[in-house]
Amino acid sequence: xxxxxQDPGPFNxxxxxxxxxxxxxxxxxxxxxxxYRQDCRKEPKLLMSVYSSGNEDxxxxxxxxxxxxxxxxxxxxxxxxxxxxxxxxxxxPPGQNFVFGPGTRLSVLP
Amino acid sequence: xxxVTQTPSxxxxxxxxxxxxxxxxxxxxxxxxxYRQILGQxxxxxxxxxxxxxxxxxxxxxxxxxxxxxxxxNFTLKIRSTKLEDSAMYFCASSxxxxxxxxxxxxxxxxxxxxx
Numbered sequence: 755x756x757x758x759x760q761d762p763g764p765f766n767x768x769x770x771x772x773x774x775x776x777x778x779x780x781x782x783x784x785x786x787x788x789x790y791r792q793d794c795r796k797e798p799k800l801l802m803s804v805y806s807s808g809n810e811d812x813x814x815x816x817x818x819x820x821x822x823x824x825x826x827x828x829x830x831x832x833x834x835x836x837x838x839x840x841x842x843x844x845x846x847p848p849g850q851n852f853v854f855g856p857g858t859r860l861s862v863l864p
Numbered sequence: 865x866x867x868v869t870q871t872p873s874x875x876x877x878x879x880x881x882x883x884x885x886x887x888x889x890x891x892x893x894x895x896x897x898x899y900r901q902i903l904g905q906x907x908x909x910x911x912x913x914x915x916x917x918x919x920x921x922x923x924x925x926x927x928x929x930x931x932x933x934x935x936x937x938n939f940t941l942k943i944r945s946t947k948l949e950d951s952a953m954y955f956c957a958s959s960x961x962x963x964x965x966x967x968x969x970x971x972x973x974x975x976x977x978x979x980x
Contacts (some may be wrong), residue, residue, distance in 0.1 A: 786967065788968055792907075795953070796974075797955055797971040797973050798955070800968045800969075803968055841907065843969075846909075849919055849920045850895045850914070850919065850920075850967075851897075851909055851920050852897075853909065854899075854906055854907040854908070854909075855906070856905075
């Protein structure tokens with residue numbers, strides 16, 4: 755099983771749609787979870803950390819289910835500016851290394 | 865806002881040549897990393913560095929690679945004898961764990977290495 759897996763994508767959605775990204779991870783000892791976005795040929799940028807109780811930041815909602823080793827990201831009212839690749843990132847115990855998922859590309863069409 | 869800076873933004877080198885990629889992590893961060901991303905592929909971990917030594921490295925980080933923190937601000941990645949397959953975007957990152965969960969890493973803009 756791969757360390758971090760994501761929906762293969764791409765997702766092509768109309769503006770205003772709600773989009774859900776799914777991620778599973780294999781290491782049950784992982785404690786830190788993040789969503790990054792990466793624009794074409796740019797560096798990954800932190801979108802949001804994912805807390806065990808779930809967290810929301812504007813149109814973005816992240817959820818964590820440790821029992822199922824599953825992380826999700828929901829984007830409501832998607833905008834063309836949300837078009838990017840969304841990366842699920844999980845820490846790899848025991849150290850401080852981060853493991854990246856392959857990413858899911860999103861295109862929001864105006 | 866503090867940021868990780870990398871130089872150069874693009875490096876073209878001939879196969880077999882040595883290259884040094886440079887990074888200035890965020891000043892109060894304790895952990896430093898190098899990742900790479902081959903075009904169209906996922907971001908891959910190379911090495912992490914803490915307290916002036918390598919804390920972890922991946923299988924990719926073989927004897928051709930080395931890292932150094934030559935002074936209080938720079939963090940470098942050296943590839944001794946570049947191969948065509950080393951062509952990739954190399955990202956430096958830093959984080960400040962403070963022994964708490966969900967300490968994120970901040971990434972530099974990357975150096976695009978092209979080996980010809």
